[in-house]
Amino acid sequence: MREASAIRAEAVRRLAERFGASAVLDAPTQIAPYRGDLMYRQEEAELCVFRPSSAEMLSEGLALLADLPILLVPRGGGSGLAGGATPGAGAASLVVSTERMRTLRRIDRDACLMVAEAGVVLAEAQAAAREAGLHLGLTHGGAGSATLGGSVATNAGGANVLRHGMARDQILGIEAVLADGTLIAGAAELWKDNTGYSLPQLLAGSEGTLAFVTAVTLKLRAPPLDRQAALFGLAGPAQALALLRLARDLLGDAVTAAELMSRSATDFAAGMGVAKVPLESAPGWLLLLEAERTSRFFDLAAGFDALLEAAFEEGLAGDGVFAQSEAQRLGLWSLREGVAEAMDLWRGPILRTDCAVPLGQVPRFVAGVDAHVAALGGGLRAAFFGHIGDGNIHVNVMPPAPGDALPGKAALSEAIESIALSLGGTVSAEHGIGLHKRAALRRMKPAAELALMGRIKSAFDPANRLNPGNIFGSCGDDAKGAPEPHKDAFRCSRP
Ligand SMILES: Cc1cc2nc3c(=O)[nH]c(=O)nc-3n(C[C@H](O)[C@H](O)[C@H](O)COP(=O)(O)OP(=O)(O)OC[C@H]3O[C@@H](n4cnc5c(N)ncnc54)[C@H](O)[C@@H]3O)c2cc1C
Known part of the structure; x- marks a missing residue:
């Protein structure tokens, strides 16, 4: 068996010889940024980086390496949250970066x-x-x-x-x-x-x-001519769902976003100094609703007025604020973004989850998780926020202070996912499986479905060279291994 370092060196030699030195990165300082994504880094990987500038160049480069036992790791911006673009430990890996394929x-x-x-x-x-x-x-x-x-x-x-x-x-x-x-x-x-x-x-x-x-x-679609947004204070997720249904009845497909936030989430963000709730009352839950207009013949402002009136008349919201200008609309969004930002700024232990459930089950999901976390005691804080229109409610759990421990984090994560699964939900609504959620995937999918996914993988990639640890890792050949999430896993600048 050839050493991983020898295989890597051979790949570098072949690619550089054919495409020139600039197409391949090999020096330790050059390859350091390619050791992972925002979730995981792999310091042990024997890697080099191929930077093709076209599909044809990639095709030719891979054909040149067809006989080498080197893992292939596709990489875009490295902003993933599941460890997907992280090379394997020990084995030789070729990270293929699309950074030079930027032609529109x-x-x-x-x-x-x-x-x-x-x-x-x-x-x-x-x-x-x-x-x-x-x-x-x-x-x-x-x-x-x-x-x-x-x-x-x-x-x-x-x-x-x-x-x-x-x-x-x-x-x-x-x-x-x-x-x-x-x-x-x-x-x-x-x-x-x-x-x-x-x-x-x-x-x-x-x-x-x-x-x-x-x-x-x-x-591509017709561009929005303008957007309107309102923030509602309400009693809970059931009222948020009813308000979303009302918004769809009145505004149709113009509704673009429905973001739910628990008081615990906005209080946490306020405590971190990154958000302030612009309502006079202190409701238990907040719903940020946004709609857009793509036709100059549609009166979105009148539609929003009607929505606010009906929401209060029907007792769905106790309080609310309607953005009167673009600056105010962005201000409402800064509350939602502040909640996510606060989690990034928190220097203590934190559990992040990415479950979704069928829409009608959101209230049960929230109540189930709330009860579970409360029963654990220790002053744990569960912050709920996310896209209620897709049933995707993130639950993040933190101890009272950054210096406190978060015991049983893995078990808690599994318990929250189990609540979602018992309601017909998913363990990963948007961030994917990568290295991070492989065990959860196996808990979620029936064996027959996993086996079918494996057969699709084999049909595309019979030698199992493409990102072999991703998704399937611990189902069989766990070639990439799964390092611990790095400390700054979720620190990133927002666009
Ligand atoms: C601040 C922040 C907020 C986010 N919010 C959301 C959100 O609201 N919803 C959501 O869905 N996601 C969200 N994400 C995650 C987002 O899905 C990923 O960041 C993004 O899709 C990854 O793109 P990338 O180019 O950085 O891919 P990378 O991180 O480089 O790779 C991600 C995965 O895709 C594979 N891959 C990359 N390029 C290719 C290619 N050309 N061909 C084949 N495979 C490839 C990699 O192997 C890896 O498995 C968020 C991320 C950040 C940083």
């Missing part, structure tokens, strides 16, 4: 689509769509550093999922390269294509385990 090939205004290479940063793609008079619905909190390839590979989706869906819902075509270098099609531009299995749909959410995404065709 075209925007078609009539067909309402964009074709772009995988390394284009999501925020850049959004800006380009805006300049072309259209709107890219794909967005999430990491848009300033995440790439299109990474966002599609993790099937990302943020606060506007209830209007635009997740990445999977926004893809028309994908160009991809298999682990052996086979280039699969161009990124199709068809809005209708009913020709058997859908490669784009399989690759969305595959977390770099099936193929390298090299380019995507994304749907």
Whole structure:
């Protein structure tokens, strides 16, 4: 068996010889940023970095290495929250970075689509769509550093999922390269294509385990002409769901976001000095509702007035504030963002979760988790916040002070996930599986479904070279291992 370091050196030699030294990074200082994502770093990995500038170059480079036992790790912006772009320990790894594949090939205004290479940063793609008079619905909190390839590979989706869906819902075509270098099609531009299995749909959410995404065709929409937002104080998640239903009745698909926050979450953020609730009362829960107008013939402001009136008349909200200007709208969002930011700033132990349940089960999920955490005692704080329109409520649990311990963190995480699963929910609504949620995935999925997923993986990547620890890791060949989350796992700058 050849040493991992010898295999890595051979890969560097072959790639540099064919494509020049700048296509491969090998020096310790150069490769340091590629040792992980925001969740995990792997200091033990024997890695080098390949930076192709086109799908063809990637295809040729992988074919050159086909006989080498080297793991292949697709990497975009490294902003993932599941350890997906983290190379394996011990084994030789080739991190394939899309940083030089940043061409936005075209925007078609009539067909309402964009074709772009995988390394284009999501925020850049959004800006380009805006300049072309259209709107890219794909967005999430990491848009300033995440790439299109990474966002599609993790099937990302943020606060506007209830209007635009997740990445999977926004893809028309994908160009991809298999682990052996086979280039699969161009990124199709068809809005209708009913020709058997859908490669784009399989690759969305595959977390770099099936193929390298090299380019995507994304749907574009009519741009929002303006947005309106209101913050409601209410008694609990059941009232929030009723208010969301009312908003949809009155405003239809114009509703873009419904963000729920518990008082415990906003109090925590206020305590960290990053948020202030702009209401006179102190409600137990807050709902931030936002809607947008894409037609100049639709009176969104009148619709929002009607919503506020009906919400109070029907007793769904006890208090509320309607943003009168763009600055006030952003101010309401800064409360929601402040909650997430406070968790990032907290220097003590913290448990983060990413469950979702069917919408109607949100009240039961929240009550179940609340009761479980309260029963543990020790002054633990459970902060609930997230996208109630998708049933995706993050529960973060912290001890009273940063210096206090958070005992039984793994068991608590499992207990919260079990509550979600008992209600028909999921252990990972948006961040994916990566290295982080592999055990939880095995608890969630029936063996037959896991086995089928494994067979799909084998069909794409029979030699199991692409991100072999991701998703499937501890189901069999745990080639990547799972290091401990690094200390600053969630510290990052927001776009
Ligand atoms: C502040 C912040 C807020 C966030 N909020 C949300 C949110 O609200 N909703 C949400 O869904 N997500 C959210 N995320 C996570 C987000 O999904 C990821 O950050 C993003 O999708 C990863 O993109 P990336 O280019 O950085 O990929 P990376 O981190 O580089 O990689 C992520 C995974 O995709 C694979 N991959 C990357 N590029 C390719 C490619 N070209 N082909 C094949 N596989 C590839 C990698 O192997 C890895 O498994 C947030 C992240 C941050 C930092």
